[in-house]
Amino acid sequence: GNSVTQMEGPVTLSEEAFLTINCTYTATGYPSLFWYVQYPGEGLQLLLKATKADDKGSNKGFEATYRKETTSFHLEKGSVQVSDSAVYFCALMDTGRRALTFGSGTRLQVQP
C-alpha cells in the first residue's frame, strides 16, 4: 500500500536558518505529491504540490522537487521566519485512489 515517511520532529531553528524536512514515499504508479501546513489553531492548508517527476512546487519561499529516482519530496526554505512555526505534512495522492495519504507530520519551531 501507499505510505509516506517524514522526519521526526520537532525541528528547532533560529530565524533566517536554512530548513530541510525530509519526505520519502512508497506508491504504485505515479502519485501527485503535496506539502500541507497546519499553523497553530488553524486548519490544514496546501503549501505546495508537484504532479509529475522533476516538477518543483514552490510557495511562500518554500520549495520541493519531485524526485522519482529517490522517491522523495523534501521541503526546503532558505531563510525561515518565526511565522513559519507550524506542523508540516507531506502527502501523496495516487492514480487510483483519490484520498490523500499523509506522513506523520513534522513540527517546526523557529526562534527569534
Place this chain on the structure above:
Amino acid sequence: GAGVSQSPSNKVTEKGKDVELRCDPISGHTALYWYRQSLGQGLEFLIYFQGNSAPDKSGLPSDRFSAERTGGSVSTLTIQRTQQEDSAVYLCASSPTGGESYEQYFGPGTRLTVT
C-alpha cells in the same frame, strides 16, 4: 468566499453513545472527503464522495462508522456506539473535482472526545 465549515467544533460524548458530525463543503465542489487526526494514528482517510457516484468507504475503521452526503452538498459522519479510541479531530475537505491535481480545502475540524 466561504470555506469548508464543520459543526460542532467540539463534542464530548459518553462511551456507547452515537454522534453525528456535519460538514458543509465549499459551494460547487463535487468531491468531499472525511479524515481523522489522532495522536496515535496521525492523519487517516475515512471516506470519499464524488458527485453521485458510490462513495469510497475503504478507510472507515469499522461498521460503527458511516457517512452520507445529501443532495451532493452537506455530509454527515455518524459514529455509533462510540469508543474511547474514536477520540480524535475529524476533518472534512472538499475539492472542485476528484482529480489528483486539485487542491483539497480543509475545514477546521470537529474535536471528538469520548469519555
